[in-house]
Amino acid sequence: LWSFYLEVVLYLIILYCGTAPLNTRIVGGDNAPAGSWPWQVSLHLSSHVCGGTLISDQWVMTAAHCILINSPSAWTLYLGRETQSGPNVNEVSRTLSQIIIHPDYNNTLFNNDIALMRLSSPVSFTNFIRPVCLQTGRPLYGILCPDWIKLAGTPEICFLLYC
Numbered sequence: 001l002w003s004f005y006l007e008v009v010l011y012l013i014i015l016y017c018g019t020a021p022l023n024t025r026i027v028g029g030d031n032a033p034a035g036s037w038p039w040q041v042s043l044h045l046s047s048h049v050c051g052g053t054l055i056s057d058q059w060v061m062t063a064a065h066c067i068l069i070n071s072p073s074a075w076t077l078y079l080g081r082e083t084q085s086g087p088n089v090n091e092v093s094r095t096l097s098q099i100i101i102h103p104d105y106n107n108t109l110f111n112n113d114i115a116l117m118r119l120s121s122p123v124s125f126t127n128f129i130r131p132v133c134l135q136t137g138r139p140l141y142g143i144l145c146p147d148w149i150k151l152a153g154t155p156e157i158c159f160l161l162y163c
């Protein structure tokens with residue numbers, strides 16, 4: 001059942017990732033219309049702290065330096081949000097069940113500045129909420145998936161993330 005669920009999710013990710021049906025790509029510096037960047041996630045402690053990127057229906061990728069508090073319950077994530085100061089009719093929010101910071105993150109040099117946040121429950125993809133595409137090629141030189149990413153979830157997600 002788990003692998004069937006995974007196949008469906010991966011199919012949906014491949015179908016929807018990287019597409020923004022409402023993005024008309026207007027050049028010239030106006031506010032982005034709703035739905036322009038549907039993988040954009042707003043990470044909140046008591047207010048907006050950082051952006052994140054939706055990479056599946058339940059994982060958000062961000063920078064390790066954004067994890068000001070390494071406690072899942074401290075965070076609320078807003079997906080489909082258009083503005084930090086107005087109504088957001090297309091938005092959904094999620095709490096977190098897990099945060100994974102790269103174990104070799106160096107907060108002086110900012111090496112390995114990457115972290116993953118697991119949503120408390122999956123989101124449905126809409127015109128305003130959908131994942132970015134990650135490279136799908138196989139790793140070069142037969143490099144194995146790093147353990148820290150394996151810990152993040154499934155081998156398949158790891159595969160997508162790592163490559």
Ligand SMILES: *[C@@H]1O[C@H](CO)[C@@H](O)[C@H](O)[C@H]1NC(C)=O
Binds near residue numbers: 105106108109
């Ligand atoms: C970060 O890198 C610097 C320079 O190599 C090193 O001195 C420091 O111990 C590292 N910090 C951590 C937390 O690993």
